[in-house]
Amino acid sequence: MTGEMIASESHHPTPPGGWPQPRAMYVHVPFCRHRCGYCNFSVLAGRDDLQDRFLDAIEIEIQTVRSREYGEALIDLDTLYLGGGTPTQLTRPRLQRLLAILMENVSLSQNPEFTCEANPEDINPETLAALTDAGVNRMSLGVQSFQNPKLQTLQRSHKGDEAVAAIQMASESIGNLSIDLIFAVPGETLAQWQTDLDTATSLPIQHISTYSLTYEKGTEFWSQRRRGGLTPVDEDTDVKMYRVSRRSLADSGFEHYEISSFAKPGFRSRHNAMYWNGHGWYALGPGAARFVGGDRNVNHRSPTTYIKRMIEQSDATTECEPISLDQHAREIAAFGIRQIDGIDLREIDRRVGYDFSSSIDSIIDSCEKAGLLIRRDSHVRLTQRGLMFADSVESQILE
Numbered sequence: 001m002t003g004e005m006i007a008s009e010s011h012h013p014t015p016p017g018g019w020p021q022p023r024a025m026y027v028h029v030p031f032c033r034h035r036c037g038y039c040n041f042s043v044l045a046g047r048d049d050l051q052d053r054f055l056d057a058i059e060i061e062i063q064t065v066r067s068r069e070y071g072e073a074l075i076d077l078d079t080l081y082l083g084g085g086t087p088t089q090l091t092r093p094r095l096q097r098l099l100a101i102l103m104e105n106v107s108l109s110q111n112p113e114f115t116c117e118a119n120p121e122d123i124n125p126e127t128l129a130a131l132t133d134a135g136v137n138r139m140s141l142g143v144q145s146f147q148n149p150k151l152q153t154l155q156r157s158h159k160g161d162e163a164v165a166a167i168q169m170a171s172e173s174i175g176n177l178s179i180d181l182i183f184a185v186p187g188e189t190l191a192q193w194q195t196d197l198d199t200a201t202s203l204p205i206q207h208i209s210t211y212s213l214t215y216e217k218g219t220e221f222w223s224q225r226r227r228g229g230l231t232p233v234d235e236d237t238d239v240k241m242y243r244v245s246r247r248s249l250a251d252s253g254f255e256h257y258e259i260s261s262f263a264k265p266g267f268r269s270r271h272n273a274m275y276w277n278g279h280g281w282y283a284l285g286p287g288a289a290r291f292v293g294g295d296r297n298v299n300h301r302s303p304t305t306y307i308k309r310m311i312e313q314s315d316a317t318t319e320c321e322p323i324s325l326d327q328h329a330r331e332i333a334a335f336g337i338r339q340i341d342g343i344d345l346r347e348i349d350r351r352v353g354y355d356f357s358s359s360i361d362s363i364i365d366s367c368e369k370a371g372l373l374i375r376r377d378s379h380v381r382l383t384q385r386g387l388m389f390a391d392s393v394e395s396q397i398l399e
């Protein structure tokens with residue numbers, strides 16, 4: 001349903017307790033120094049001249065959300081997440097303006113999780129102070145690797161030692177650090193991946209997200225691969241790398257709690273859990289998808305169109321999809337199953353107010369027979385083998 005506005009049905013059936021009132025907000029900041037070859041996000045590279053207009057657009061969007069949902073009151077949140085793109089690509093005064101816009105319109109709960117994504121090359125005492133002054137208490141650093149040749153292949157603009165220095169500096173002011181690491185980069189060996197994991201676990205980090213390199217259609221890497229310029233790591237090595245991650249990170253005290261996510265005890269991402277568990281969330285910025293009042297709405301993906309529409313019409317929505325109760329239940333089950341603890345079907349039935357679990361009984365059965373799921377009463381989770389085929393389990397549940 002891309003490309004055109006589709007009218008929302010405001011009277012579709014609701015769960016017994018009503019649709020969840022969002023307690024989370026995502027803000028997409030699209031600016032980057034350059035576009036990395038594998039990146040498929042909504043990104044503006046080399047257009048920092050648009051930063052002021054982008055902030056004008058965000059201010060209009062958050063004020064619109066606030067007056068629609070809260071009137072004069074502030075938007076109540078437990079988690080706030082600044083992602084992108086690269087939020088720290090904003091110049092410091094503009095980053096401060098963004099933080100001020102947010103603080104003027106939201107009220108964070110007593111124990112909030114306020115995350116900002118950043119690239120290692122942007123970390124310095126002044127930027128860290130600007131973030132912590134505004135209440136940022138979690139940082140997600142786009143490290144990807146500590147090895148220069150791999151970083152070069154990924155077209156990242158930092159060096160390995162800069163990433164180490166950034167982690168050490170950030171950990172002194174923000175005690176909750178997450179990093180992203182990519183594996184299965186062309187030419188990478190199991191031993192090289194182990195080196196990245198060893199470096200990561202020797203540093204003051206509380207959370208690690210690891211992803212196998214993907215070649216998304218429309219990216220430079222996708223074209224290069226088609227032309228034979230990039231050779232993906234073979235599937236067997238890719239699987240071994242994932243297993244090595246699980247073992248190494250567990251040995252270093254990280255709990256594997258979601259397919260791609262590992263955390264020290266007490267440091268699981270509360271913001272991502274809002275998505276995985278089907279709670280509502282607001283989302284601002286280009287390409288941002290929100291789930292509010294039973295509707296999933298998506299903003300225009302092009303940052304320039306987003307800015308123009310928001311400034312001229314106070315709305316940049318291009319997709320508006322009312323979510324049926326059945327779809328809501330399927331999504332809670334399908335995205336929830338990504339979590340290693342699994343899902344409780346009885347709890348999902350309770351949330352949607354009818355016997356949903358019977359409708360996916362045959363799917364759970366067949367996945368159980370295939371060795372992908374384990375069921376104990378109403379509780380279902382992925383097996384070790386299921387972790388490798390989670391996408392297939394997810395799509396079967398969603399169908």
Ligand code: SF4
Pocket residue numbers: 031032033034035036039040041043084085086119142
């Ligand atoms: S820094 Fe991140 S968001 Fe920006 S282009 Fe690279 S991968 Fe994409």
